[in-house]
Structure formats: C-alpha cells, structure tokens
Amino acid sequence: VEEGLGNACLIQFPDDSCGFVDWGTQKTEPLERAIELIGRSRIRFIAASHAHSDHTLGIAQLLRECHRRKLRIEKFVYPASTLNKQTADLTAARIAAHECNIGMYAVGEDSFTAPPGLRRPPWLAFDEKLSWEIRILSPSILHVADAEVDSLLRQKVAGNETSFVFVFRFIGASAERGMGRFLLPGDSTPATLRYAQKTAEKFSELALDNQLFLVPHHGSKYNCPTWIDQYIHGAVIFSTPTDSRHHPSAKILKRLSKMKSNQCETIFCTSYAHTCYQSFGSKAPLQDNAIVQPGPCFGDIRMIVPQRLPAYRAASSHNGSLRRPYGHCSNAPKDG
Numbered sequence: 001v002e003e004g005l006g007n008a009c010l011i012q013f014p015d016d017s018c019g020f021v022d023w024g025t026q027k028t029e030p031l032e033r034a035i036e037l038i039g040r041s042r043i044r045f046i047a048a049s050h051a052h053s054d055h056t057l058g059i060a061q062l063l064r065e066c067h068r069r070k071l072r073i074e075k076f077v078y079p080a081s082t083l084n085k086q087t088a089d090l091t092a093a094r095i096a097a098h099e100c101n102i103g104m105y106a107v108g109e110d111s112f113t114a115p116p117g118l119r120r121p122p123w124l125a126f127d128e129k130l131s132w133e134i135r136i137l138s139p140s141i142l143h144v145a146d147a148e149v150d151s152l153l154r155q156k157v158a159g160n161e162t163s164f165v166f167v168f169r170f171i172g173a174s175a176e177r178g179m180g181r182f183l184l185p186g187d188s189t190p191a192t193l194r195y196a197q198k199t200a201e202k203f204s205e206l207a208l209d210n211q212l213f214l215v216p217h218h219g220s221k222y223n224c225p226t227w228i229d230q231y232i233h234g235a236v237i238f239s240t241p242t243d244s245r246h247h248p249s250a251k252i253l254k255r256l257s258k259m260k261s262n263q264c265e266t267i268f269c270t271s272y273a274h275t276c277y278q279s280f281g282s283k284a285p286l287q288d289n290a291i292v293q294p295g296p297c298f299g300d301i302r303m304i305v306p307q308r309l310p311a312y313r314a315a316s317s318h319n320g321s322l323r324r325p326y327g328h329c330s331n332a333p334k335d336g
C-alpha cells in the first residue's frame, strides 16, 4: 500500500462472502479496487490485526465508504485494546464504526465466559454449513492488557505484541501439508506466535500447517522464528516497505528461499525493496533500476487456497509486472 509497507488482505470465502484483514492506505485507488472486487458480497468482518498504521491507516475511510454505499459490515474486530490516543488510526476507525452503526469487538484468544476445559479460540467467521472457519489463535486478553498499560506508560500505540494470528481452514479437509489452510500472523512477535502454537496444540483441528503464509512483520528477522518453518508448505508472501534493509531481512529471505524446493513452492514479495538483490546478488539480476523507488500502490495479487490442492497465484493486477524487478522469485511467472 501507499508506503509499500502494509498488507491489505481481502479474503473471499467459498460462499462469496468476504472479510478484510488489515488495510494501510488512505488512497482511493485501492479502496475503489477492493469495492469493485467485493461487488455486493456479504462482508462478514473487517479486522485490524493490531493498531500500527501500516495495518490500520485508512480503515476509517474503508468503513465509511462501505457504509455510504450501503454495503453492510457485520463487525469490526481488533485486539482487546482500548487505551489509545484519539489521533491513532485504530481510534479513528472505531469512531467511524460507531458513527456508521457497525458492531465493534475487542477480542483475544481467551474468553472468561467458559470453563477452562471448554474454552475455545473465538471464531472470526464461519460458514453456516460448517464447511470452513477462520479463528483467532493469539494473543490472549491478559497479554494484550499488559502490553497496553506498558504502551500507555510509554505514550505509544500498543505494538506488535498485540497482533492477531488468524487461521483459516476448510472443515473436514486433511491437515496434511496444510491443505485448505492459511495463516495470517500480522506483525506477530515470537511470543504471540508461540501462544498461537500452544493454542493449536490444544485444539488439533487448529494446526498451524498452511498452504499460504504471510510472513510476520514483513519478514523482520526478529519476528519469524525458525520453528515456524515446519508449518509452511505452499506459498509464502512478504509484504514489505520500499527500500528497506530489514523487511524482509536478507536472513529470512534466504532461509525461506532454501525451503523452496521441498516444502514451500513459491515466494511472493510485494516489494520494491533492494533486499532481494542484496540477499542474492548476481543470482537476482537487476532489470530496471528505475523501478526501485517509492511508488503508488502496486496493485493486487490474487492467491487461491483450494480445499485439497496446493495454494497458487491466480492473477495479479495490471501493474504486477512492476512488482518484481529482481526475480529471485524466479519460479514465479514473470508478472508474479
């Protein structure tokens, strides 16, 4: 999105309903594109994985614009987070939700309403015929409460330690190689990812194995622990800022690219960053230096996660060809 940093995910479910995870831009072009993509689909939720701007900037406009066009949003969801500056993007989004009469839910993995043995991670959405579901694995409300007080004392917006980890799965599909599953961990820290792992261990249907993995915190070397590799099978997506040496870090990029042959089929990078070239040098020939510059939203990639087959890229928008000048993602099509 506009700073090349955030990742706006529109999830289109098998029954043609949809949901949003994160946003991150105030530009009208991606907003129009998203509205075009959803058509008259039922919008089950808009979720902010956490309060940082690259995940929440412009959510207020998204909410207001949907409302103006009479597209009903069933709920707006964010981590159990209430202590925020009035100027924060998440607060602006909550004010918009309030004014547009959209239900708001501050949630965490745990709920105090059920006895511990019966406690289950909350459903963000599920199909009425129970053919699929999307759940929240992390963080816990207690964890977020701590992080919030800490951030308030430091006069900062609560950070990555409050980031949601979402898992989607087709109910009934075998979890082998993560078929029919994807994992969206926002900017999760190793601690919140570990908590998600614990949740997944408690409820076997919520295995972390996946066919589509959005690399936490844009590939920062501090937020993607090596143990997570065992769960990654299909496609991996980095969403990264322009010209950053840290997102994705060369270390993470190299590590995940090594998995490519046997485990992870494809790496996609939504970046204009130099990192790929820095990581792979001459193996990643520089095609056009002029492309490496801050630019507008570079469009969208459409990934499909089928029920029993590996995830794949179905399409990317017209300017997708500008997205990958270096092409270490060399087994991807040219415009990938």
Ligand SMILES: [Zn+2]
Residues within 6 Å of the ligand: 050, 052, 159, 160, 187
């Ligand atoms: Zn963040």
Ligand SMILES: [Zn+2]
Residues within 6 Å of the ligand: 005, 006, 052, 054, 055, 186, 187, 217, 218
């Ligand atoms: Zn981020």
